[in-house]
Amino acid sequence: MRIRDDYRSLTGQEKAAILMLSLGEDQAAKIFTHMDDEEILEVSQTIASLGKVSPNVVEKLFVEFVEQMSSTNALVGSQDSTERLLVKAGLAGDKVEQIMEEIRGPAGRTMWEKLGNVNEEILASFLQKEYPQTVAVVLSKINTDHAARVLALLPDGFSLEVIHRMLRMEAVQKEILEEVEKTLRKEFMSNLAKTARRDSHELVADIFNNMDRSVESKFMEELEKSSPESAEKIRSLMFTFEDLGGLDPVSVQTLIRAVDKEKLPISLKGATESMRELFFSNMSERAAKIMKEDMAAMGPIRLKDVEEAQQFIVNVAKDLEARGEIVISGGSEEDEMIY
DSSP states (O other): OOEEGGGGGHHHHHHHHHHHHHHHHHHHHHTTTOOHHHHHHHHHHHHOOEEOOHHHHHHHHHHHHHHHHTTTTTOOOOHHHHHHHHHHTTHHHHHHHHHHHHHHHHSSHHHHHHHHTSSSHHHHHHHSSOOOOOOHHHHSOOHHHHHHHHHHHHHHHHHHHHHHHHOOOOOOOOOHHHHHHIIIIIIIIIIHHOOOOOOOHHHHHHHHSSSOHHHHHHHHHHHHHHOOOHHHHHHHOOOOOGGGOOOOOHHHHHHHHOOOOHHHHHHHHTTHHHHHHHTTTTSHHHHHHHHHHHHHHHHHOOHHHHHHHHHEEEEHHHHHHHHSOOOOSSSSSOOOOOO
């Protein structure tokens, strides 16, 4: 099998294919959900015919990707640059705003496809303020599995009323559908799009957080040489397992209850003594004793497994913070806790 070792000869499709393979199956699957059928087919065909790619080519591709995402001097297509281009093209202000809201909103060609890509908690939070009939129409138009998750998050009495409306609902008139779409676009999608803007450094920091530690360190070293300011900003935005050391006792206890009980001992196996003590001191004496015994019985653990478990704990912590269940201190005076 031919080995691809000439980075300069790669096409854009081949670069995309290599990047998808490098990210791993889970991350690649998430990216595929944001592509249309033609794009998925195109990338899939390229992956299938790619052959073996040398590590040197993969490294150069990631370095180029990081530099383009982080350097203000690089040519990067972004929402801001798109908006500036539309304005310079002479489009009216309201037309530009309408186009940008569509771009910033969730993926999908129709309103119902877009709703299918909105997190169920966000969608449920909005719908519970609407009329039951409106909610019934929305849930009847999106995928049933997504509708089930949204319905489960609605208040009990309200969700029952929505179910009754769905049972009594016949074919929805075109005018009603258009009115519901108009409401969703005006009151929900536009607000969702405004909160979806994201700094490129934050994006790269999140990507780095999900990389193997050795790979992430290599890219950070390269970035520190080529763009030290971007490297410093990305480093400040990254959140690691060690940063959990800033959690208060109540937050640690909440995190312990939320995490996979098989992941925690693996993550602590490669943690510092102070991090272990932070978790053990917030467990019951019996639970801490059992976990220490489990860790001792594990024997040697691969570094990769430890890093994956630690990243899993970090992701759980981020989700808990997003829901307001724990507070992650950033080390600034504003984040300092007063007891």
